[in-house]
Amino acid sequence: MDERLITHLRHVDLAVPDFDKQLDFYTSTWGLSPETTDDGIAFLAAEGSPEQYSVRLRRAPEKRLDLIAFGAASPADVDALAARLGTAGVRLVTEPGSLRTPGGGYGFRFFDNDGRTVEVSSDVAVRAHRRVEEGESIPVKLSHVVINAPNPEATVAFYEKHLHFALSDTLASPHMGSVMWFLRTNRYHHSLAVARGPHVSLHHASFEMRGIDEYMRGTGRLLRAGVEKVWGPGRHMAGNNTFSYFLDPHGNTVEYTTELEELDEDTWHPHLYDLSEPEVADQWGTANPMSEFVAKQSFNDPDRGVFVAPPV
Template sequence: MSTTSRAAGAVVAGPVARLRTLRSVALRSPDARRAAEFYQHVWGLEPVEHDDGVAWLRGTGPEHHILEMRQAERNALGKIAFSVATPREVDEAARRLEALGVPLLAGPGRLDQAGGGYGLRFADPENRLIELSADVEAVAPRDPGGREAVPRKVAHVVLNTVDIDAACAFYTTVLGMRISDWSEHQMAFLRCNSDHHVIAFNQAEWTSVNHVAYELPSVDHFMRGIGRLRHHGVTPLWGPGRHGPGNNTFSYFADPAGLVCEYTSEVEQVDEDAWLCRVWRRVPELSDLWGTAGPPSKDVRRHMAGIPDPGGWWQK
């Protein structure tokens, strides 16, 4: 997609908005209640609101919530929410999306959801629901001293895609994200701020959620969090280890719904003026620099493949 598009007599150059952060992720599942209980009592998130068939949970950071779990017929992505600075930027993003021929599914306007805010929603080319929002209700940091071994934010979402080049083109051209690194031509790591990646795409047979990663403040918090999960009888699918691309620690688990969740820490910080995109080889010693986890097993790959997710749930 070109960075310049003509529609309704308007010329739109560049991305539709400047994304600040990955705010939250919404997941859908037939086992949403059990999954929400896991994320609260085992994973360490705190419930902030709940309704019939849906729960919103927060980390220790300032976001109102970082995870929404909603009852549905099948495991699927519900939504990915990014923050922008002001409502005016939301309005400008709406104008630019319409000029690019990207239909708005909601907004711009006040968001009728937990945490409120002013925003808009649209679908990406593989029918994933994307939200841009500002003025969402903030909360006081839950653990200002950083003592708890629980997540403070969503670090990144990895998405399985049937066309990695088209996915990267949309997210860079329309949303202004930058590609930090490639893992051969199998994975691409995209950033919207100094974090090495907040979205990654994995070339796959079908569209689905690969996993959602949650950031802990340090390696010590990361290891203590893994210890807490072991105390609850939950052992890693893969990890602990440290990835090459992003240089972040990793330990992957499966929630009761079968969705893959990751503890991570020490995500590499990008200096925009000095960073050079690198193509990493897909070899065990680079997927885990520590050499403690080894390559992912067939069972790990099966969990990360998920089930085909055509999106478009909002049309039903």
Template sequence: MTERLVSHLRYAALAVPDFAVERDFFVNHWGLTEVHAQDGLSHLAAEASSEPFILRLRRADKRIDLAGFAVRSRADIHALADKLHAEDVQFVHEPQELTGYSGGYGFRVFDGDGRVLEFSTGYETRTPRKIREREPIPAKLSHLVFNSADLNRTAQWYVDHLDFTISDSLVRPDGTEMMHFLRCNPTHHSIAVAMGPHHSLHHLSFEMRGIEEWMRGAGKILRSGARMVWGPGRHNAGDNTFAYFLDPAGNTIEYTTELSMVDDESWEPHRHDISDLSTQDQWGTAAEMSELVARESFNDIDKGLFVAPPV
């Protein structure tokens, strides 16, 4: 069985210029719970997750602040830090006691494109509650997707340095790779990388309890006035449902459910042809993928690359 030092995706942190509007949307419409707040900083949890928070918002110019991953122990933190040092990965800070909300012990680095990644262990968890039947709120953070101007280089960085594995890929009819789905545990993907014109956030995905909650959630967000970018439908890679919306800052965010689990030893990665309509949507309920749809998730150029956030 494959043993990795990174256990799972914990949270995403975004900087947004209109902080109050963004926080209001995620709390009062998207269905997250604010568990800690201070001036210009908000930590939002999913009710069914033991993670202390799954989304952090900060008042600042728009950017991805960081992606947070969990590591099982302090020994594994140091083993991972030693590995990354030996591979000349650029550190933001060394392993240390973390002073932010929920604490813990860990370190931060820049990935190959300059995004900040945090690896932590020993942080305070929260007591989750069971999502009620038909309750249309997220159960957890599902996955995080980046745009990259150099798709294969970006994906290979996660394979080489963090031991992620490519589960599946989307390709053009001529074989050109357009997207890679990467896993660090049996979940089909915790992150993915999409080919784009620049480095940026492609989308954040939030897992719902089931199909009923997912559909009711999609309707709830439509009634909030947010625009649905694409969906509802069901992808081929990962076999998960999708409904994509734009948040007030212009980031693409997704409600999903039923993302597949894979067996590390037996799973064979697929190369799904994007010209096959069932690759993008097995059900045929979503609009056909087009340049106009794809452009919505190119997002603004991330100006925070190789610049560590202040918190």
């Protein structure tokens, strides 16, 4: 029963008080397409992705991370994972069943050790998507999600033990010890990462661009639009991916990236990278230095939704 049943990252769902401002940012500025919208809820797709949506926005009195959704290969795998988690004492939010979100499918939800809601699903209808063209500075797909945890060692252990994520690399600093763990569920370096933070919250959500040119064009487009840049542009050591971090209207950090490393899982050995070496944070040396300001922006506000399942 120790095989990996999660195949990939599907979407990240956010609740926000100023729904209209957030919706305008993610569509007009960030470059997602409003695939399905209703009063107070919107499902936003990345043009190059077969996923029905990459971001869901929901109007709510308080800002929170509603859920992180992952895919599985079949209903049998969904059932097996739900049974495995239930037997291990993990609290299920819903039992496996038909999903009522765009694309349907079969899935269930549970709370992780920090109280985040996580969904796993299979058989979601494939969205009619397209190849993003040369020069188009819009996201191809959701690349990865990074979460803050006050006890990150326990959170990493949860995802390794129960969901069989594998550790790709770890970042450490001389005075803080280990501060970020990169976890994979397929050949990509990470689809989830856990950062040491003062409270449970979203650290950032990252979106893959077509290539370096499109990534730089997107970075410049946001700068010209006056969107607050947190960090970048640069290229990380762990994952070897490019990065430009910005703040959405509600203070969530969102990233444009490209060229996230693909690993040979049979031969890969995790590195422990020292963040006091400048090239670890940014191989290029083009980004503003990692500072307390940069770190604090990514701490985000304490998530008020822990161990409270979203209504939809």
